[in-house]
Amino acid sequence: MHSTLLLEDDYQATVRLAHDRLQPSSSRLGVSVDGSDSRPGGVRSSVLESWNRSIDRLHDPAGARVRVAYEADQLAEVRRRHPFHSIMPLLRSHLIEPAKDAGLLAALGDEQGRLLWVEGERAVRDRAEAMGFLAGTDWSEEVMGTSAPGLALRSGSPVQISQAEHFAPDVHSWSCSAVPVTHPLTGQVIGIIDVTGGDDAVSSIVLPLLASTAKAAGAELSQLYRPKHMDRSGAEAVRSELSVFGSAPALQGPEGARVSLTRRHAEILLLLHRFPDGISGSGLVDRLWPVGGSEVTVRAEITRLRKAIDGLGGLRIDARPYRLLGDLDSDLDRTCAALARGDVDTALGHYRGPVLPDSDAPGVREIGDEVDALLRETLLQDGTWQQLWRYASLPDFRDDAEVLMTVLRLAPPEAAERNAAVVRLEALGC
Structure with missing residues (x-):
């Protein structure tokens, strides 16, 4: 795939040389910038400006360290409350599955740059976790310096960061693209969507994919957050119902x-x-x-x-x-x-x-x-055993083995529903 960035060896060599000049110092990097975003003769201005901010805050690229923002139990609750949770089927079909099929990671983060979901093939996730790119960690510019998630939030615009353009040296073997997502009613940024991997993560097709996903996400959220209609007294108006x-x-x-x-x-x-x-x-x-x-x-x-x-x-x-x-x-x-x-x-x-x-x-x-997948995923991730059993009692889902197994795992030994779940599982041959 052809990249939208200047990925030729001479540009990457220029970036690496410039990055090597970043020292543990409060002085800013002395590289001239002409205001354009991409220059054959030097580091892109947006990257250089981010490096300078990162030096001011973090002092030393080697000192950029991943910070855990949410432990596992906190992460589950934060995910449940984030707007992305309500549109996960759309995000999976539009972004996560296509990225996974391409051998890339798809990451979803909140408005402060903390990653809530990182999904992809297990081998790719293992490599990314080695550099600290995993759910629950903080990838804001303030913590990790220059990266696509952090810079997209900082600028409010789509961003691609390639290899040595990252501030932290441990990330130089990776490239990433990110786009902020805004609330459909307030216009405020509610998070970022990101694709991370090799050079394909900054190919020419990635930003349009992210932009279309962000647009679809906004449209879906607008359905969920439509303002209620009020009558003249200020009470919620009674509406027809389908x-x-x-x-x-x-x-x-x-x-x-x-x-x-x-x-x-x-x-x-x-x-x-x-x-x-x-x-x-x-x-x-x-x-x-x-x-x-x-x-x-x-x-x-x-x-x-x-x-x-x-x-x-x-x-x-x-x-x-x-x-x-x-x-x-x-x-x-x-x-x-x-x-x-x-x-x-x-x-x-x-x-x-x-x-x-x-x-x-x-x-x-x-x-x-989409709604079937959203309800089922919500129950499997965050539901109580009573809620899961209530779902499994619906005629269309009586034979959902994964739901029944989750009921067995969560229900107390004395719960009568456990025996009923065992009987159904045995009938299914599980």
């Missing part, structure tokens, strides 16, 4: 009127609800049919759906693009919002099984798979 868990989808108006929905109408409402900026006719075709389908069919279904929901809670469907107007909530959104708050009991109260289980619509399956 029910999509289970095989009997329905729409209930704020006054209690209930409309049973066909599978196709439920699919369309769910998609329009999840994409508040609207979806084109061709976009709906792609999300509703694995193969075939047409915009003519979409228009016909939209016409029938408009008649079905006419007068219910002020909901209506605009066109060009198709957009759902009016106040609508859903059991899916309530589940995701509860998981984002770390409220597993409430999430289980809303969750009744897979989203529209009879649907083969690609867009619906993607939404359903």
Whole structure:
């Protein structure tokens, strides 16, 4: 892969020579900078400026030492409360799995540069852990000097750092790219996403991958953190609610009127609800049919759906693009919002099984798979044995061996649920 950085031997040699001049001193590095970010004749200005800040704070590159910010028990709780936790299925599909397939590490950190997740092949993680790049450690510029995670947070911009551009000598065999992620409502940085490895970690395709992941993360979080609608008295307004868990989808108006929905109408409402900026006719075709389908069919279904929901809670469907107007909530959104708050009991109260289980619509399956994976992963990582058993009692998950084994591991010896879990596992041949 071709790199977006100047990775030729002459540039790296220049960087190494300049880095060798960094001494344990309060004086700044005497290398001229012309303000451009990349110069064939010298160190990139952004890197040099970071080195100078690092010298001022840390004094000696060899003295940069990894600091553990969170021990294992603290890390689990911090992860659970961080916004990334609520969108892990998206982050896995958009970033973690592609990075892992490329032999790279994907790291997710908080707004202070502390790594919360570091994932990749075991052999690569072992090498990275040898230099202290692992979950729970602090990789801010203040602690580790120049690195992509630290500089991305410092600058608020995408950053790539190659080999000897790192401040700490132990990191010179690695390269990394990082992008800050902002809260969709406040615009404040909530963390960073990073790819670390060899030269491929700063290839030309990595920053677009990180940027698209950050954009998708913001869009997903905006669904979870939408402001509540208030009435004139300041109380939360009663909204229509879409029910999509289970095989009997329905729409209930704020006054209690209930409309049973066909599978196709439920699919369309769910998609329009999840994409508040609207979806084109061709976009709906792609999300509703694995193969075939047409915009003519979409228009016909939209016409029938408009008649079905006419007068219910002020909901209506605009066109060009198709957009759902009016106040609508859903059991899916309530589940995701509860998981984002770390409220597993409430999430289980809303969750009744897979989203529209009879649907083969690609867009619906993607939404359903994400919430299913998020709930299951949350339970396996942070759930109590009672919550796990409650999940395993749902018809679709009675045979989930990993969940049943976790119940056995966590439940006390006297719990009757242990015997029931053993019986199910034996029936599964485990």
